[in-house]
Amino acid sequence: MKSKILKYLSKYTEITEQLENAINESAYFKSYKKGDILLKEGDFSNECYFILEGCIRSYFVKDGEEKTIEFYTEEEVVTPSNIGKSTPSQYFLECLEDTVVNVGNPALENEMYQKYPQLESLSRVIAEVILTKQQESYTAFKSSTPEERYLQLLKTRPNLLQRASQYQIASYLGIRPESLSRIRKRLINK
Amino acid sequence: MKSKILKYLSKYTEITEQLENAINESAYFKSYKKGDILLKEGDFSNECYFILEGCIRSYFVKDGEEKTIEFYTEEEVVTPSNIGKSTPSQYFLECLEDTVVNVGNPALENEMYQKYPQLESLSRVIAEVILTKQQESYTAFKSSTPEERYLQLLKTRPNLLQRASQYQIASYLGIRPESLSRIRKRLINK
DNA sequence: TTAACTTGTTGACTTAAGTTAAGAAGTCAA
DNA sequence: TTGACTTCTTAACTTAAGTCAACAAGTTAA
Structure with missing residues (x-):
């Protein structure tokens, strides 16, 4: 499991032994079931997640x-x-599948940044990427x-269309489910 | 002039004397005329800009x-x-007005990050913000x-509508100039 | 000072997304 | 197994954005 994070980070920097230790030292996992809510609108948040397995959707509610x-x-x-922060969340985080994550939190991270400055440098690079x-x-x-947006999604993240329902995909594309249904029909007939 | 950058940075962190020295040490300005192109599609880039005065637009060309x-x-x-990076730019940077900027570059920045780790920490925070x-x-x-997008722009950046032409605003809103013209007319009659 | 170009508006028409409602198929749970 | 619910599709209609063309006003340059 740990190696998955190191593999991810290695795309951005050389993984020194010190950095590897830092990561392993702070590794902390959680498992969620399909449908579990990790964060609700109005909640405060003190955790971030690196997904090892599964799928998480963020959404908010507007006009019902x-x-x-x-x-x-x-x-x-x-x-x-x-x-x-002391501000409530504007949105929800929901597991679309059984999901395994590595959990981080700001206090731990700041502590880690103090100990391993290379890690903060890495965070900056990743944030910029x-x-x-x-x-884009x-x-x-x-x-x-x-x-065009739908075709682009098909091309770049085809598996999403298996993992999420159509009305979820539709709002992600900024349209209504009925329109997505029609777009799909139109494309089949091409 | 320098103080404008320090004022900006002070929104994110305490400005220590050391940090102030670091900023002043690296301060480097440029002035551009209205219409000047700072970066063209296909160009390589080695500079970033903090705007002290003026307005810069980024755009690309699609279907003419x-x-x-x-x-x-x-x-x-x-x-x-x-x-x-060794990849060509996908887009243009153009001054909509006479513009004064503070210029940065990656080599200098990395050097500064080495010297003043607080600066890299600040960069991470700003990138995340x-x-x-x-x-959002x-x-x-x-x-x-x-x-709704047009109304939102009116509310949050009203001066943009004075500084940019309508066809520029239109494409920024993801619509054609004719549609923006009609939206404006519709709103007047409300 | 004219002619060319840019910018924004308007009109007529086309196209596609939004809305509302209904129904089919699949899933889930009592 | 049945009934409730969810998901997706379809149809009819409305609304608004896209397209194409023309034109007015302002700007620029020869």
Whole structure:
């Protein structure tokens, strides 16, 4: 299990023995069942998650509708935006499948950053990489039609379509379930 | 001038004397004229910018159309996503007004991070804050209609509508200029 | 000072997403 | 096993964005 995190981090930096020790030292796991809620709207949050196995969905409720913000799968990091803050969460985190995560928390992390400055450097690099990727997604979303967005999702994360229900995917694409259904039909007839 | 950066950074951390020295030591300014291009598609990039005065727009060209990615104004940071990398830029950076920036570069920054680890810690915090803000914008965009997006822009960045032309704003909102024109008309009649 | 270009508006038409309602198929639990 | 619920699809209709074309006003440059 531990090796999965090290494998992930090694994409960004050389894993020194010291860093490996730091990671192993702080490793702490949790398992959740399908349907479990990790965070509710209004909750305070003190944990972030690195997914080892499974799928987590973030969403909020607007006009009585669930709006999916993001799907997180293996080897991705879920950081509640209110983590360590005294502000309540604006959204929910829900397991779409049985899920195993590595749990982190700000206090531990700050302690680790003190002990192993290389780790904070790594966090900065990863935050910047994720920021860039997200900027690209956002831009692509803006300049695409719903149909193009769906095709893009098919291409880049095909397994999501097996793991999430259609109305969850629809709100992730910024459209209604009926529209997604029609888009799929349209594409089959092409 | 320098104080503007320190004021910005002080929102995130205590400015120690050491940090102040670090910033002043690396301060390096440039001025651009309205219409100047700071970065072209295909270019390599080795600079990032902190805007002291003025406005910068990032955009790319798709199907012969300029698609605005983002507008950056005073006290915001513009970091080309290919900075320090050997990949060409996917987009342009253009000054919408006469603009004064503080210039940074990866080599200098890494050097500074070595000398002043507090600075790297600060960069991590800022990257995480920007990431969270961007996630929120992205989510709001997805779950809004074009009209709602325009109203939101009016509310949060009203001065942008004076600083950028309507077709630039339109593509930023993910719609065509004609549609923005109609939305504005619709809203006046309300 | 004209001619060319840019910017924003408007109109007519097309296209596709939103809305509402109904129903089919599958899942789950009493 | 039956009834309730969830998920997805379909149809009819409404709404608004996209497309194409024309034009007015302002700006720029020869």
